[in-house]
Amino acid sequence: MISDGSLSGWGANHRYSVLVNSSDGYEDCWRPFFHLLKKYWPMLEVPIYLNTEHKNWKATNYPNLICTQVEKENRGQGRLTWSECLMLALEQIKTPLVLYFQEDYFIHQNVRHVLIEQASDYMVRNPEVSHIALTRHCSYGPYEAHSEPWLQTIGQNARYRISTQAALWRVDVLKSYLNSLENGWMFEVYGTWRANKRKDVFLSAKWDQMTGGPAIDYLHTGIIKGKWLSAIRPVFASNGIEVDFNRRGFYVPKNAYLHKLEVAQKLLKNPRHLLNQIFK
Template sequence: MQYSILINTCDKFEDCWDPFFKLFKLYWSDCRGTIYLNTEYKDYSYPGLSVVPVKGCVGKSFKGKFATWSSCLKWALDKMDSDIVLYMQEDYFLKAPVKNDLVEKYVKLMYEHPDIKCIHLTDQAVRTCGKSEYENLDIVEFNQRYRVSCQAALWRRDELYALIREYEDAWQFEEFGSQRSAVMKSKYLCVSRDFVKLNQFEIIPYIFTGIVQGRWYEETVPLFEKHGIEMDFTKRGMLKDAPKKPFLKRVKYRLNKIKAIWIQKKELKKLKKKYVNL
């Protein structure tokens, strides 16, 4: 069954790409999905892997210096011709072999059951509320803050399209997209926690996540050392040394969030009118 793997990124995270794909090649050698790297302008290739650089901002017009996170995601989806997309990010560094047979099993399941819009492949993403009719898959609870999660998951491409609002950043996409998906009553599943367990049995074993607040998460250091990956960690610095955000920056964030919440209320009102009789 055909599917795409989207490695979501932006050009300022270029320092992650070589380590990511070195570990990808090592730990997912039997991957048969088409790999897309969601760059903004930059080209990229890695020896022994067929990586398609999206270069989504090339030829596009948008307000401001950079395109929004959601716009870049939409442009990446435009480049794909498969109905199923496995979402990952450039700092989800693999640390053990991927269970490719299970990934392909769930891709096949989604093709056979079009009502399944998403399958979360980790126990670290969402809350569930009971068993589904499918083996080792639970039903994702509707009312939760991050029902839509950017951790590793298989998505139906048209579902992602329906959730995207091009003015949103990644955090708004997760939080507000979760609210929209609940109104849409989309069917999401998640691997059962008595089947997949962090550091015990994982379908896609990776670090959650390698870069936080623009700084390296400490777990990346021994992983890179183990695999001979050279990295100057001083350029970004380590998460444990991150300074507290300046007061004015925190105030600006809260004011922007108030505005975003107001826009989201109007969006939900529209969606409720559309889906209430479905």
């Protein structure tokens, strides 16, 4: 299923790969995403996977980009869920760790390459560590002190202990938290419940200015419910990126109470799965 057989085995000498989790309907994000990735992380030289359904997209600034094309062999069997697509993409990765992105994490300042290398090395040397968050948009905490001053522990009962924000994951652990019935936001909610009951070590690289700021920074996030975040316009303009914003339009924030009600209604659409996650 890998788009270029000549890449087979590529990445054997790396600790981690980059996975940009996406779907074909977000193709308009790919060009600006990889433009900004190259500009703000020029030292990135690891295998890069773009999780697509059918498309085999090419990036001129990343000639070795691998499109997963996870729906390629699934014709006539119904569309795969978000979690099924992610699972199939993870099965293609040959490194023990994966740095997870989504296609609308538009980086707008220099990535702290040395810190990411330090984090990946730390995970390799400490196999009990399952996850290191690399952005200020990760768990809401609470956090606990860690023996390494540049790290903090994500508490056992932290809100969004499981997050889809930029982070290093041990590939086998990320797979173990996936449930084929779930989309991305369900994975964060139900995955956090599962993580509250498991003793996996979840860490975060500190992102305060005293420690140099986040390893990876971007607006949270470029697209919300299929619409552009209005704050992305100056980011694109300052980086010479032209996008037809009319195609998606701009997201209008909802009242916080209405948002919570909407989430609750979505969870109740599958009460059996909800109960299974509560009592599992």
